Amino acid sequence: MTFSSTDERLMRRALALAERGLWTTQPNPRVGCVIAHGDAIVGEGWHVRAGEPHAEVFALRAAGERARGATAYVTLEPCAHHGRTPPCADALIAAGVARVVAAIGDPNPRVNGGGLARMAEAGIEVACGLLREEARALNEGFFSRMQRGRPWVRLKIAASLDGRIALASGESKWITGPEARADVQSWRARSSAIMTGIGTVLADDPHLTARVEGDVIAPLRVILDARLRTPASAHVLDGAAPTVLVHALGNEPADARFDRVERLAIDAEEGFVDLPAVLAELAAREVNELQVEAGPCLTGSMLRQGLVDELLLYVAPRLLGDSARPMAVLPEPPSLREAGAMTLVEHVACGPDVRLRLLTGNRDVHGNR
Numbered sequence: 001m002t003f004s005s006t007d008e009r010l011m012r013r014a015l016a017l018a019e020r021g022l023w024t025t026q027p028n029p030r031v032g033c034v035i036a037h038g039d040a041i042v043g044e045g046w047h048v049r050a051g052e053p054h055a056e057v058f059a060l061r062a063a064g065e066r067a068r069g070a071t072a073y074v075t076l077e078p079c080a081h082h083g084r085t086p087p088c089a090d091a092l093i094a095a096g097v098a099r100v101v102a103a104i105g106d107p108n109p110r111v112n113g114g115g116l117a118r119m120a121e122a123g124i125e126v127a128c129g130l131l132r133e134e135a136r137a138l139n140e141g142f143f144s145r146m147q148r149g150r151p152w153v154r155l156k157i158a159a160s161l162d163g164r165i166a167l168a169s170g171e172s173k174w175i176t177g178p179e180a181r182a183d184v185q186s187w188r189a190r191s192s193a194i195m196t197g198i199g200t201v202l203a204d205d206p207h208l209t210a211r212v213e214g215d216v217i218a219p220l221r222v223i224l225d226a227r228l229r230t231p232a233s234a235h236v237l238d239g240a241a242p243t244v245l246v247h248a249l250g251n252e253p254a255d256a257r258f259d260r261v262e263r264l265a266i267d268a269e270e271g272f273v274d275l276p277a278v279l280a281e282l283a284a285r286e287v288n289e290l291q292v293e294a295g296p297c298l299t300g301s302m303l304r305q306g307l308v309d310e311l312l313l314y315v316a317p318r319l320l321g322d323s324a325r326p327m328a329v330l331p332e333p334p335s336l337r338e339a340g341a342m343t344l345v346e347h348v349a350c351g352p353d354v355r356l357r358l359l360t361g362n363r364d365v366h367g368n369r
Contacts, residue, residue, distance in 0.1 A: 010036055013041070017032030021046050023212070027286030028050045029106075031054060032074075033056045033074045035059045035073075042067065044059050045059035054079065068095065069097070071100070092124070093124065099125040101130055102128045102130075103129070103135035144288070144309070145283045151288055153279070153292060155311050165295075175316045177316070180350040187291060187312060188208075192282075194219050194290075196294045198226075199295040223246065232255075237257060242262075251265070300330045309360060311356075344356060344357075345357050
């Protein structure tokens, strides 16, 4: 399929529009739409939040009668089913657009090519695949949930140059500077849920909310606490955000500590809950992107089991020494050849610190898929 430079320019505009919904569309994908006659844009829109009109509807409203005979550029295949809103494929057909260019197909089994097929049958010229990788990257969590039955897992770590996350005493505030901590907030804000373990709750008493541009954004908080040790005073029990406390089957609280949070019982072994089962449960709750911010035990467990897709590593230019706490409790690989390698996709300066973004290829620490 050949696309023109105009096609690419207008699809990039649609992708930029889709990014405006980065923090708000959960559990829906982020989608942008541009309607144009040649180089001239006559309407554009993006999906803002679930239950509200999709990007195509906003763009068609803006275009009005000028949509007839135009090309619609959409970052995700228009839907073909009735959900909380009517099918966008039908809206494009009714508007009389002549051509639809989609960046990537919709992995939702209720769509999955159906939208493109319906429009083609109505006589619209359809094309798919323009800037496919960029469109997928914008919605990796949605694709992961639809295709793998689990969220896209992003692991965040702040560490020193020698790979330490806290002094031996547990002191960790702050290894990184304010710029890095602000950057973390933006990644939290785009996440469907933030997960941590009981060790971090006891050591740091985190809020696990996002503070961006003066606003507090509250993704779902997920606390792994097999033995129900979270104290009543913990911020994660304050009701400031929807919270699920995951504990071991057979453990039930005997007091009112957890009255403001939901409790979820999961199989556990030796005090650790079944992590794949937790991810499956979160996917069933329509969690697309899960950000994990945890201590070395949970971090190590996630990596050992090959459950991490992406790593956000904030590195501060300081040394904490060999008695300080490591970023992960991990077994030594049998050889360097068998040590799982990650792919560095981005490095960004955050004040005096550096943020490295790496993809794991969904491997465990020894390179096994």
